[in-house]
Amino acid sequence: MTNLLVFDTADAVMKRKSDGEVFVTAETQLASLTTSLGINEKIFGGIGNKPLAVMKGQKEVTSTLRNAFYNKELLAITQGVSVEEGTHDVYKRENGLKVVDNEGTLEVTITGTPVGTTAYVTNTKGETEPAAITSKVVTIPTGQAVEGESVAVSYQIKVTGKTVPLDSQAFGEAYEIEYHTIAYDPETNQVVKDIYIQLDHVVPSSDFELSFENGTPIAPEITFDALAPANATEIGRIVEVNRG
Secondary structure, eight states: OOOOBOOOOOEEEEEETTTOOEEEESOEEEEEEEEEEEEEEEEEETTTTEEEEEEEEEEEEEEEEEESSOOHHHHHHHHTOOOEEEEEEEEEEEEEEEOEEETTEEEEEOSSOOSSSEEEEEOTTSOEEEEEEETTEEEOOTTTOOTTOEEEEEEEEEEEEEEOOOOTTOOOOOEEEEEEEEEEOTTTOOEEEEEEEEEEEEEEOSOOOOOOBTTBOOOOEEEEEEOOOTTOOOOEEEEEEEOO
């Protein structure tokens, strides 16, 4: 069978060459392969300057992977780092805290455990002022709010979680990558082939965009440059396997 119907994306498996670490995703939105020639030039000569030959070279293969979900492992691949456990100070915001009068002092009580002794109080007008924290009690700055008013309080807390370092001296490492998709018989619409695309030595671009937009899911995208392995000319291959 020569003609096949392919309309699915591909699952991806990536293996880091330095330590064998494997990343697998079955949530891709796009898995693409592109080839281009850096040299594709006609040679002209003779009377009339007619075309005599075509000079070709500098074949480049690139691949693009777009995932449907935000994935910290995918982000780490682009940055040339590993996901690690880390402890950091981050801001916590509590909304709708009612201001109370405690013997002439206006204050609110927060629920988290603050780092340091300073919080930031935002009133209903959107004005923000620094305020002192004693234990979990925040003293409202003079004139910032009145008793019974709702305010928001921002303060730092300590958290521990999975961390992707953004290191200015680290870049994407070399990987092996394999895509897998399926092909249909266009007459019966049955799955008849498995198609595998293998690239033996790819390096991801360190370009990565996280655009947080209301109502728009993040779909991270990575571009890989495929290189020829040492002492070889084959960059990769496309394999069709019969189902069953």
